[in-house]
Amino acid sequence: MTRTLTFGMSVSLDGYVAAPGDDLGWGVPSDEQFQWWSDRVAATGLALYGRRLWETMSSHWPTADQQPGATPAHVEFAGRWRDMPKAVFSSKTIPVDWNARLVTGDAVAEITRLKSEDGGPMDIGGATLAAAAMRAGLIDEYAIVTHPVLVGGGAPFFTALDNWVNLNLVETRTFPGGVLLTRYETRR
Numbered sequence: 443m444t445r446t447l448t449f450g451m452s453v454s455l456d457g458y459v460a461a462p463g464d465d466l467g468w469g470v471p472s473d474e475q476f477q478w479w480s481d482r483v484a485a486t487g488l489a490l491y492g493r494r495l496w497e498t499m500s501s502h503w504p505t506a507d508q509q510p511g512a513t514p515a516h517v518e519f520a521g522r523w524r525d526m527p528k529a530v531f532s533s534k535t536i537p538v539d540w541n542a543r544l545v546t547g548d549a550v551a552e553i554t555r556l557k558s559e560d561g562g563p564m565d566i567g568g569a570t571l572a573a574a575a576m577r578a579g580l581i582d583e584y585a586i587v588t589h590p591v592l593v594g595g596g597a598p599f600f601t602a603l604d605n606w607v608n609l610n611l612v613e614t615r616t617f618p619g620g621v622l623l624t625r626y627e628t629r630r
Contacts, residue, residue, distance in 0.1 A: 444557050444558055445487065445488075445556065445557050445558075445559060445560075445561050445562070445563060445564050446563045446564065446582040446583060447490075447553070447557055447563075447564045447565075447566055447575065447580055447581055447582050447583070448563060448564070448565050448566070448581070448582065448583040448584070448585055449565075449566050449567075449572045449575070449576065449581045449583070449584050449585070450482065450565060450567075450583075450584070450585030450586070450587070451567060451569075451572075451585075451586075451587065451599060452466075452469040452471070452587045452588075452589055453586055453587065453588050453589070453599040454468060454469075454588075454589055454591050454592060454593040454596075455588055455589065455590055455591060455592055456592045456593060456594065457598055457599050457600060458593050458595065458596040458597060458598055458599065459569050459596070459597050459598070459599050460569070460596045460597040461593035461594070461595070461596040462593075462594075462595050462596050463596075464494070464596075464597070465593075465596070466498075468589060468591045468593055469589055471587075471617075471621075472617050472618040472619055472621065473515065473618075474617050474618055475587065475617040475618070475621055476515055476519070477515060478615075478617070478623070479519070480515065480518055480519040480522060482565065482585075483519065483522045483523055483526055484522045484526075485562070485563065486526050486562065486563060486564065486565045487527065487561045487562020487563055487564060488526075488527045488528070488529060488556065488561060488562070488564045488565075489526055489527070489528045489529070489564070489565050489566075489567065490528075490529050490531065490553065490556075490564060490565065490566040490567070490571065490575075491528060491529070491530045491531065491542075491567055491568055491571070492530075492531055492532075492567065492568025492569070492570050492571035492572070493530065493531065493532040493533075493534075493536060493568070494568060494570070495567045495568035495571075496528075496530045496532075496536075496538070496542075496568070497536075499523070500538075500539070500540065500542075503519070503520050503523040503524070503540075504520070504523075504524060504539070504540050505520075506519070506520040507520035507521060523540075524540045524541060525541060526541065527541055527542075528540070528541060528542035528543070529542065529543055529544075529545050529552070529556070530542050530543070530544050530545065531545045531546075531549045531552070531568075531571050532544065532545075532546060533546065534546070549571060549574050549575070550574055550575065550578045550580070553566075553574075553575050553578075553580050554578070554580065557580060566581070569597040569598065569599065569601075570597075572601075573601035576600070576601050576603065576607075577601060577603060577604070579607075579628075581628060582627065582628050583612075583625060583626065583627050583628065584609065584624075584625065584626045584628075585623065585624075585625045586599065586623070586624050586625075586626075587617075587621060587622075587623050588621065588622045588623075588624065589619075589620075589621050590619070590620040590621070607628060608628075608629040609626035609627065609628060609629060610626060610627045610629055611624065611625070611626055612625050612626065612627050613625040
């Protein structure tokens with residue numbers, strides 16, 4: 443049995459995971475949405491990160507639970523994040539820690555290998571890394587958390603594809619603030 447690979451991120455209504463300048467300020471989650479992300483982290487067998495997303499996450503979450511005013515939800519997420527096994531994909535050598543290992547070789551080949559192993563579900567994050575997996579047909583599920591904002595440009599959630607990818611809708615959920623989760627499975 444192969445592991446499943448899910449690409450899930452917050453996205454603007456016009457399809458971007460980050461606004462120009464890597465601005466993420468439009469995607470602040472409600473408490474309910476934050477708990478949904480935390481529960482995903484708890485259920486993830488292996489998280490695959492691109493370099494830029496790794497740098498963003500690892501600059502905050504390793505010590506977020508020790509910051510003044512850390513909420514119980516942030517304390518829980520920080521612990522789950524540190525404990526979750528991670529693979530960080532980068533073409534250059536960068537420091538990784540907190541239950542992570544660095545992958546500098548062919549990302550598609552490594553993701554293909556990881557999918558063939560036993561283990562829990564895998565999540566992939568980072569638009570560039572996910573685009574390579576998307577083009578290679580490796581993504582089994584898309585979890586799109588759409589925020590009601592138009593940012594006008596930046597890093598797109600979806601990449602250009604050579605072939606259509608047919609999907610089945612498996613879940614919809616509304617979060618406070620008009621944020622909508624849609625989960626789709628790839629039809630194989």
